[in-house]
Amino acid sequence: MHFTKKLGIGAVAAAMSLSLAGTAQAVDLQFFFPVAVGGKAADTIEALTSEYAAANPDVKIDAVYAGSYQNTVTKALTAARGGQPPQLSVILSVDMFTLIEEEAIVAFDDLIKTDEDKAWLKAFYPAFMENSQTGGKTYGIPFQRSTPVMYWNKEAFKKAGLDPNTPPATWKELVEFGKKLTVKDASGNVTQWGVRIPSSGFPYWLFQGLTTQNDVILANSDGNKTNFADPKVIEALQYLVDLSTKHEVMAPGIIEWGATPKAFFEGESAIMWTSTGNLTNVRTNAPFDFGVAMLPANKRRGAPTGGGNFYIFKDSTDAQKAASLDFIKWITAPKQAAKWSIATGYVAPRADAWETAEMKAYVADFPPALVARNQLEYAVAELSTYQNQRITSIFNDGLEAAITGKSSPEEAMNDAQQKADKILKDYR
Amino acid sequence: MGPTAKRTWIHAWLFLSPAMILLIAFTHYPAAVTLFHSFFSTPRGKRSAKFVGLENYETLIADDTFWTVLVNNLWYALATIPLSIGIAIAMALWVDSKLKGRSFVRMAYFTPTVLPLIAVANIWMFFYTPGFGLIDQIRGAFGFAQQNWLGDPESALNAVIVVAIWKEAGFFMIFYLAALQTIPTSLREAAAIEGAGRWYFFRRVTFPLLMPTTLFVSVNAIINSFRLVDHIFIMTEGGPDNASSLLLFYIYETAFRFWDTAYASTLTVVLLLILFTVAIGQFLLLDKRVHYR
Numbered sequence: 150m151h152f153t154k155k156l157g158i159g160a161v162a163a164a165m166s167l168s169l170a171g172t173a174q175a176v177d178l179q180f181f182f183p184v185a186v187g188g189k190a191a192d193t194i195e196a197l198t199s200e201y202a203a204a205n206p207d208v209k210i211d212a213v214y215a216g217s218y219q220n221t222v223t224k225a226l227t228a229a230r231g232g233q234p235p236q237l238s239v240i241l242s243v244d245m246f247t248l249i250e251e252e253a254i255v256a257f258d259d260l261i262k263t264d265e266d267k268a269w270l271k272a273f274y275p276a277f278m279e280n281s282q283t284g285g286k287t288y289g290i291p292f293q294r295s296t297p298v299m300y301w302n303k304e305a306f307k308k309a310g311l312d313p314n315t316p317p318a319t320w321k322e323l324v325e326f327g328k329k330l331t332v333k334d335a336s337g338n339v340t341q342w343g344v345r346i347p348s349s350g351f352p353y354w355l356f357q358g359l360t361t362q363n364d365v366i367l368a369n370s371d372g373n374k375t376n377f378a379d380p381k382v383i384e385a386l387q388y389l390v391d392l393s394t395k396h397e398v399m400a401p402g403i404i405e406w407g408a409t410p411k412a413f414f415e416g417e418s419a420i421m422w423t424s425t426g427n428l429t430n431v432r433t434n435a436p437f438d439f440g441v442a443m444l445p446a447n448k449r450r451g452a453p454t455g456g457g458n459f460y461i462f463k464d465s466t467d468a469q470k471a472a473s474l475d476f477i478k479w480i481t482a483p484k485q486a487a488k489w490s491i492a493t494g495y496v497a498p499r500a501d502a503w504e505t506a507e508m509k510a511y512v513a514d515f516p517p518a519l520v521a522r523n524q525l526e527y528a529v530a531e532l533s534t535y536q537n538q539r540i541t542s543i544f545n546d547g548l549e550a551a552i553t554g555k556s557s558p559e560e561a562m563n564d565a566q567q568k569a570d571k572i573l574k575d576y577r
Numbered sequence: 578m579g580p581t582a583k584r585t586w587i588h589a590w591l592f593l594s595p596a597m598i599l600l601i602a603f604t605h606y607p608a609a610v611t612l613f614h615s616f617f618s619t620p621r622g623k624r625s626a627k628f629v630g631l632e633n634y635e636t637l638i639a640d641d642t643f644w645t646v647l648v649n650n651l652w653y654a655l656a657t658i659p660l661s662i663g664i665a666i667a668m669a670l671w672v673d674s675k676l677k678g679r680s681f682v683r684m685a686y687f688t689p690t691v692l693p694l695i696a697v698a699n700i701w702m703f704f705y706t707p708g709f710g711l712i713d714q715i716r717g718a719f720g721f722a723q724q725n726w727l728g729d730p731e732s733a734l735n736a737v738i739v740v741a742i743w744k745e746a747g748f749f750m751i752f753y754l755a756a757l758q759t760i761p762t763s764l765r766e767a768a769a770i771e772g773a774g775r776w777y778f779f780r781r782v783t784f785p786l787l788m789p790t791t792l793f794v795s796v797n798a799i800i801n802s803f804r805l806v807d808h809i810f811i812m813t814e815g816g817p818d819n820a821s822s823l824l825l826f827y828i829y830e831t832a833f834r835f836w837d838t839a840y841a842s843t844l845t846v847v848l849l850l851i852l853f854t855v856a857i858g859q860f861l862l863l864d865k866r867v868h869y870r
Contacts, residue, residue, distance in 0.1 A: 223833045247836070250621055338722045349728065350814050400707060403728030403817040408706050417708040539835040546642075549817035553730045 176472040178210045181238035183221035183457060185293075185426065193492040201479055208472050218457065222247070225462070229253040234462040237473040242280035242458045243533035243541075245288050246372045250535060254460045256286040260474050269478060272499045279530035281458055283372065289458030290477050291498035292489075295426040296452050296521050296528055297358055299445070303438040305330055305341065305419035316442035317420070320362070320388060323445050327398030330419040343398035345418035346389065347406040352548040353532055353541050354455055355422050358444045359385040361451025361529050367544075372534040373576040377544060378566035386551050386558035388447075394554070402553055410434070424455060425521035428494025432515065441517035443524045450527040456495065487511075496521045534569075535576045543568045608849060614842040626839065633843040643844065645819045646827045649734055653741070653823055654802035661742045662794055665749035666787070670779075672750070673757045683754070690748040698808035701740050702727075705812075727813050730820035737821050740808050745801060749794045756790040757783070792859070799855055803848060824848055 180198070184190045191214055198212040215221040218241045225238045226248075234253060248254045261267060270287060277291035303313035309329040317323040327343030334340050346355050353367075360367055365381035368374065376382065392399040399418075406423075413421045414434055422444065431439060444452050459477045461470055479485065486502035489495065491511045497503060503512070503522065512518050534540045547565030551558045615633050617626040637643055672683045689697065704711045705726040713723045726736045760783065768778045806826045809815060815822030815830070822830075828848065832841035 219834070226836065227833070251836070336720050338717070338720070349816060400723070400725060401729075402707075402725035404725075405702075405706065405728065408702075412706075412708065415709045536835065539837070542830070542834070545816070546818045553728070553817045553820075555730060555818060 176208050176468050178208060178237065178469060178472055178476065179235040180210055180212045180476075181215040181221050181225050181235045181240075182212060183215055183218045183239060183293075185218055185424075185456075189429075190293075190493050193489060197480055197485055197489065201476055205475075208476070210476065226251060226253060229462060229464060232464065234464050236465045236469045237459060237461050237477065239293055239457040240460055242277075242289055242291070242294070242454070242456065243531050243537050245280065245283065245458070245460075246533060246535045247537050248460060249283070249288060253462055253464075254288055255463050255470065256288050257290065257461070257474070258286050260461065260470055266474075266478075272501060273481075274496075274498055274500065274525050276454055276525040276528040276530075277496075277498050279370070280454060280533055283370065289460055290481060291456075292459050292477075292481055292486075293426075293457040293493075293495050294454060294498050295424045295456040295495055296454050296524055297355055297422050297444060298425045298428075298452075298520050298524065299420060299422055299442045300413060300431055301420045301440045301442065302413065302416070302435075303440055305416065305437075309419070313438070314440065316440055317445050318442075319445050320447045323420075324392070324396050324398060327392070327396065327420070331398050339400075341416055342400050342418045343420060344392060345399060345404060345409060345412060345421040346392070347404045347409045347421075347423065348548065348552055349403050349405045349407075351406070351541070351545060352403075352552070353544050354453060356385070356389060356548055357453040357529075357532055358422070358451065359389055359447075361453065361527075362444065362447040362449060363388075364448040364451075366529060367532045368534050368540075370530070372537075373573050375532075375534060375540065375544075375566060375569045375573065377547065377569060378563045383558050383562050386548065386562060390551055390554075390558060393552075403549060413439075426456065426493055426495050428518065428521075429492065430494070432494075432517075441520045443520060443527070450524075452524055452528050453531040454525070454528050455531050483508075490518075494518070494521075496525070534573060536572050539572060540569050543572075611842045611845050611849070614839055615846050617839055619837050619839040621836075629839075633840055636840065637843055637847070642819055642822070642827065646815075646822045646824050647847075649820070649822060650803065650824045652734060653738055654799065656735075656738045657741045657745065657802050657805075658795065658798040661745040661749060661798060662791065664742065664746040665794070666753055668746065668750045669753035669757055670783075673754060686747045686750055688747065689744050690751075694744060694805065694807040695811060697740065697744060698811035701736075701808070702812055705736055727821075728817060730817050733813050733817060733821040737809055737812055740812070741801075741805050744805070744808075745798065749798070752790050752794055753787065756787050760786050796856070796859060799859070800852065803852060824851075 182191075182194050194214075195212055198210050202208065202210055213235070215224050215238075221238060222240045222244050225235055225240060228234045229251065240248065257270065261270065273281075273291050277294050278287070281287055281289035281291060299316060301316050306313040306326075309326075309332075311326060311329060317326045323344060330341065330343035331339060332341040348355070357367060360382050363381045363385040365376065365379050365385070367376055367382070369376075393401045409418075409421055409423050410427055410430055412418050413431070414436060416437075425441075428441065443450060459481075461473045461477075465473070480489075481498065483497075483499065483502040483505045484507070486497040486499060487505045487508040490497035490502065491507065497508065502508060532541060532544070543565050547561040550556045550564075551561040555561075556564070614626075616628060616630060618624075618629050618632075620626040668686050672679055672686065676682070707713055707723045707725045707728070712726070716724065724732070726732050764782055765778065768782060773781070803823070803825055806823050806829075809821060809823065809826050813821040815826050819827075824844065825848065828841050828844045831837050831844060
């Protein structure tokens with residue numbers, strides 16, 4: 150066949166497919182999502198997406214599993230810089246300032262028009278919205294949100310002569326109980342640790358539980374000033390270090406985040422702090438009776454929030470933005486939010502989701518699911534600033550230096566504050 | 578210029594161009610652009626990049642983390658290169674000799690090379706897990722206390738070095754094995770008649786004949802000591818407090834986590850300079866001692 154003839158046929162075919170697409174008015178959406186916990190999170194997202202697609206034949210959603218949170222933000226920003234961002238994505242709530250600075254996302258206020266939409270926006274828990282708004286605008290919609298909670302092994306409590314139904318409620322009790330729960334063998338080697346507060350990768354998150362309990366906030370809401378060198382922060386870090394060195398109720402050195410649930414199941418530690426997103430994982434896999442409690446209090450109760458928000462990207466058509474908003478409204482609606490929460494353990498981000506029949510039945514059957522929601526009352530925004538990844542990285546380095554004994558908590562925090570100031574001064 | 582000479586020139590360029598285009602597009606151009614970007618600030622949103630001269634290089638000199646990762650990388654290279662080459666030669670000599678189940682042993686030694694480093698890192702994570710990990714279970718049986726290999730700044734770098742050596746040695750062994758088989762057996766027979774011992778024979782005959790392979794392998798080993806960082810993402814993320822971070826890992830962090838592309842370019846220029854110097858030195862110095870035939 151002659152080349153030009155081939156070309157001609159190709160052109161006709163292309164024109165036909167274009168006109169077909171034109172008549173259907175289909176909107177294509179690409180949706181990046183991360184998975185950060187074990188269990189069925191990815192399956193549930195895909196099931197929900199296809200359910201939406203079935204009900205809305207004019208919208209085609211391509212749900213792309215993009216790896217960890219870190220991978221997802223990297224992929225989304227790289228794609229945005231290349232001019233082809235996804236239309237929507239779930240990304241860590243703390244990456245909001247980065248996404249704003251890169252001018253990658255739009256504010257939801259610019260997309261919503263009706264009073265109904267405004268009411269929808271107001272119904273999310275305020276603790277989750279703290280990380281989703283800045284400068285009076287909303288940039289993220291809470292979805293895959295969590296908060297750290299304390300899990301305890303009831304059998305180990307019984308063996309140690311403790312009441313299996315009373316978890317430690319204060320810092321002092323955590324040490325006291327921890328001492329009873331730390332078991333050594335004949336040669337003096339520890340076979341069971343009392344407490345496990347993992348510190349690998351992102352130690353700042355669980356540490357923020359301790360700082361909040363010590364009544365100090367790590368960064369301002371404009372995201373341009375940190376408070377790392379505050380004496381209360383140093384005091385909280387000293388407490389964390391003391392758990393390993395002075396009280397010897399926690400393993401020394403950096404404790405791996407990913408292996409934490411496994412260590413709990415294996416009886417390596419009797420109490421662990423980890424995300425509520427692990428709740429379903431623990432429920433399925435713990436070979437013993439366990440309890441779930443709020444983190445212990447010191448000057449007050451407290452915990453950070455965590456997890457991912459929905460963001461809508463700037464570089465798409467108005468039709469795509471409208472369709473993205475519609476999808477987000479649907480997937481955060483009570484019924485879907487309840488389904489998601491039950492499948493994973495993430496905290497359903499709206500009060501009305503907890504009023505659905507499914508959720509009520511789930512909570513009646515499994516009361517620990519309520520702990521994270523109840524803790525929201527005491528929760529604060531997760532540490533988030535401009536140049537967030539770099540600032541948290543500096544903070545993490547400081548925490549790791551103190552935990553491994555390379556520097557004292559005071560030195561480490563003063564150093565971290567100095568480095569953070571140097572970067573954030575451009576944003577004030 | 579006559580028509581024939583002209584045609585020869587055209588042919589020469591045509592033959593050169595595929596390789597040259599690839600080399601320029603994917604090696605020389607990016608290197609030049611990286612150097613160029615290292616003299617500018619990072620563009621962020623509305624603020625576009627502006628010329629800052631040597632400011633990025635001043636930042637680099639004052640950056641503690643940079644010096645930490647550079648020293649780490651030096652140790653990483655000093656440990657992985659000689660050890661993986663030494664083990665590779667030992668393994669090659671062993672599987673080159675006549676032993677039972679030789680092909681099985683060869684395959685076993687080569688397996689680490691075939692496995693993706695990310696998968697390997699996940700397996701080693703389990704080995705290293707304190708308390709219930711494989712190493713601690715074995716140590717526990719002998720009454721040792723648990724050891725937090727990856728969570729202690731003293732041992733984290735060594736722990737990732739071990740994985741790199743384990744991964745590389747099998748690969749290098751293949752090259753040595755091939756080289757050993759080209760050494761004529763008559764040399765061994767002659768040496769045996771002269772009464773040379775096995776160690777003497779290795780030192781004076783085998784090892785010198787392996788020099789071209791050693792040059793090739795050591796170039797690869799050096800490149801790998803700057804390039805093999807995949808397992809760090811899984812095992813330590815450079816922690817604790819950058820104790821196991823390497824130069825390339827730090828470049829990745831700076832570019833794709835902190836989005837500071839200008840500073841990442843500056844770091845990349847340093848990496849390029851190091852590799853360039855090493856390559857030049859290696860060819861100039863070692864070339865004299867290598868017998869090609």
